[in-house]
Amino acid sequence: MAFSAGAPGGRGEGSSLNSGLVSSAAGNWPEPESEPRDWKKIILVIGLGALSWAATYVGMLELIQANLGDLPLMHKILIGFSVAMLMTMIIWLLDQIFSPSHYGTKIVFILGYLFLSVISVGFGFGFYWKVLESRSESTRSAESAIGQVQNSLHAGLTRMQQLTQTLQQVEQISTQKAVEEREKGTSCPNSRPGDGPRRKLRDADASTFRFASQFVGWRVGAAKNDMTALDADMKKVISGDSSTLDAKTGTRNDFLRDLNRRLDLTVTGFNAFRTDPQLRQIRADLNDRAGKAVFPNGHGGTFTCPDPQLQAALRGVVRH
Numbered sequence: 406m407a408f409s410a411g412a413p414g415g416r417g418e419g420s421s422l423n424s425g426l427v428s429s430a431a432g433n434w435p436e437p438e439s440e441p442r443d444w445k446k447i448i449l450v451i452g453l454g455a456l457s458w459a460a461t462y463v464g465m466l467e468l469i470q471a472n473l474g475d476l477p478l479m480h481k482i483l484i485g486f487s488v489a490m491l492m493t494m495i496i497w498l499l500d501q502i503f504s505p506s507h508y509g510t511k512i513v514f515i516l517g518y519l520f521l522s523v524i525s526v527g528f529g530f531g532f533y534w535k536v537l538e539s540r541s542e543s544t545r546s547a548e549s550a551i552g553q554v555q556n557s558l559h560a561g562l563t564r565m566q567q568l569t570q571t572l573q574q575v576e577q578i579s580t581q582k583a584v585e586e587r588e589k590g591t592s593c594p595n596s597r598p599g600d601g602p603r604r605k606l607r608d609a610d611a612s613t614f615r616f617a618s619q620f621v622g623w624r625v626g627a628a629k630n631d632m633t634a635l636d637a638d639m640k641k642v643i644s645g646d647s648s649t650l651d652a653k654t655g656t657r658n659d660f661l662r663d664l665n666r667r668l669d670l671t672v673t674g675f676n677a678f679r680t681d682p683q684l685r686q687i688r689a690d691l692n693d694r695a696g697k698a699v700f701p702n703g704h705g706g707t708f709t710c711p712d713p714q715l716q717a718a719l720r721g722v723v724r725h
Contacts, residue, residue, distance in 0.1 A: 464528030572618035583607030593710035695719035
């Protein structure tokens with residue numbers, strides 16, 4: 406009876422144990438609860454990835470456009486897609502670095518991550534440099550380059566003004582000596598008062614010097630107007646005037662290019678004046694007059710009229 410009673414009981418317990426073992430072998434253990442997702446981490450990864458994509462895309466696009474000009478929309482889309490794949494690869498490699506893997510494989514992941522990151526950081530740096538520093542740096546570069554040329558132009562303008570003043574002085578000297586020759590007759594050795602050839606020589610000298618001073622003075626006036634306009638535009642660049650910014654690109658590139666073009670035209674004008682045939686002829690005539698002391702009297706003869714003061718002034722004009 407005990408055996409019979411125990412048998413069914415034993416068979417029941419055995420069946421229960423066997424069922425548990427089968428259940429265990431079949432893998433029906435209760436699954437552990439999954440860890441909650443870290444949304445902050447996900448948001449940071451997405452945000453930083455998007456920020457890196459934008460910086461890399463803009464930096465790469467502007468570098469290509471600087472060399473090839475404006476690109477079609479399809480090319481811009483292809484560049485954006487390529488940068489997106491680059492960012493995805495960087496994030497995937499970063500995830501693989503911190504996942505369990507073979508040491509050699511992890512080294513490959515690290516090298517790939519560093520290589521792609523250098524590409525991204527390089528183009529991204531160009532973007533951030535443009536946003537943060539390019540405006541002030543371009544202003545400093547433009548100020549330095551334009552300032553050097555302006556200094557040379559100011560030096561040339563000063564010499565032209567000195568030349569004009571010297572020509573005006575010799576004109577006044579000749580006019581005064583023409584009056585002196587007519588009234589006293591002492592501007593040349595052994596000259597007598599009157600309207601003779603010596604007085605006509607002084608008037609001819611005054612007329613020549615007046616024409617030369619007016620010719621140089623006109624060029625000085627044009628150069629001063631150009632320099633005044635350039636100085637005004639340069640002050641706008643230094644002060645960051647909003648009128649220098651391009652509404653489309655937000656940069657001063659167009660304004661600086663126009664300023665550089667006008668600066669080149671001003672420099673070209675200065676160089677053209679230095680080689681002007683009329684100026685060369687004026688210098689040759691003045692140089693000839695500076696070394697001349699014997700003149701025709703209009704009656705087949707000559708007279709002597711040395712003038713050290715006038716000769717010294719004219720030699721100074723020729724050296725300018």
